[in-house]
Amino acid sequence: TGQAVVNETGFVDLSVRTFVAGIDAQEQAVQDRSVFQRYLASIQGNKRLSLNFRFRPNSTELDNRALRDIDRIVEFLKNQPVEHILLIGFADNQGEYHYNTTLALDRSKTVRDELRSHGIPVSEILSASEEIPVASNLTNHGREMNRRVEIWVRLKQA
Numbered sequence: 001t002g003q004a005v006v007n008e009t010g011f012v013d014l015s016v017r018t019f020v021a022g023i024d025a026q027e028q029a030v031q032d033r034s035v036f037q038r039y040l041a042s043i044q045g046n047k048r049l050s051l052n053f054r055f056r057p058n059s060t061e062l063d064n065r066a067l068r069d070i071d072r073i074v075e076f077l078k079n080q081p082v083e084h085i086l087l088i089g090f091a092d093n094q095g096e097y098h099y100n101t102t103l104a105l106d107r108s109k110t111v112r113d114e115l116r117s118h119g120i121p122v123s124e125i126l127s128a129s130e131e132i133p134v135a136s137n138l139t140n141h142g143r144e145m146n147r148r149v150e151i152w153v154r155l156k157q158a
Contacts, residue, residue, distance in 0.1 A: 031097055031129075031130070031131065032097070032129065032131065035101075035127075035128055035129055035131050036128075036131050036132065038126065039088065039126070039128050039131065039132060042086055042088070042124070042126055042152075043086070043088075043152055045154055046084065046086055046152040046153060046154045047152065047153055047154070047155070048150055048151070048152050049073065049076070049150075049151040049152070049153065051069055051072070051073060051151070052148040052149065052150055052151075053066050053069065053107070053111055053148060053149040054066070054144060054145070054147060054148055055107055055147040055148070055149075056147070057092070057094065057143070057147065058095075058103065060103065060106045060107050060109075060110045061110070062110060062111070062114060067114075070111075070114050070115065070118065071118075073115070073120075073151065074115065074118040074119075074120055077115075077120050077153070078119075078120070080153070080155060081155050081156040082153050082154070082155060082156070083153075083154045083155060083156045084123045084124070084153065084154035085115075085120065085121070085122045085123050085124075085151065085152070085153055086122075086123060086124045086125075086126065086151070086152040086153070086154075087108040087111050087112055087122055087124070087125045087126070087149055087150070087151055087152075088108065088125075088126045088127075088128050088149065088150045088152065089103075089104035089105055089106070089107035089108035089109075089111075089125070089126070089127050089128065089148075089149045090104050090107075090127075090128050090129070090130070090131075090132065090133075090146055090147065090148050090149070090150070091103050091104045091107075091129060091130045091146070091147055092130060092133075092137050092142075092143035092144075092146045092147050093130040093133070093137040093143075093146075094137075094143065097129060097130065100129045100130045101127050101129040102127070104127040104128060104129050104130075105125065105126075105127035107147075107148075107149050108125035108126065108127065108149055109125060110149075111149045111151075112125050130146070133145075133146045134146060134148070
């Protein structure tokens with residue numbers, strides 16, 4: 001494919017893939033253990049897509065890049081034997097915890113609605129609030145990385 005050529009030449013590969021993602025429960029400092037436990041239970045048996053949706057501070061709006069990413073994900077999902085699609089929204093740690101919990105859920109809803117408008121049924125949405133950061137919340141870049149929606153899928157067994 002074109003993305004394979006891009007990858008071979010050293011450029012960034014934008015193809016969507018699934019992978020088994022691990023998380024070190026011992027290294028997670030959490031404010032609400034139940035949110036963390038629900039996250040772990042929800043991802044059990046699922047694979048994470050290689051693409052996340054990022055958001056501006058206090059925003060649930062998809063930008064132009066995210067809309068292009070939706071098209072890539074739709075193309076990928078339509079060619080997979082998907083049994084279950086899970087969206088998990090996240091926030092950075094700026095602001096009140098309850099606000100961030102709602103904001104993260106609203107981000108999941110935004111992605112769900114966009115996928116549904118393309119004929120992709122989403123099975124479940126979840127807010128992980130500001131838990132399980134992928135980068136430090138001490139920097140702008142880290143907070144940007146933490147404002148995301150992850151897509152998890154369970155493929156049908158052949």
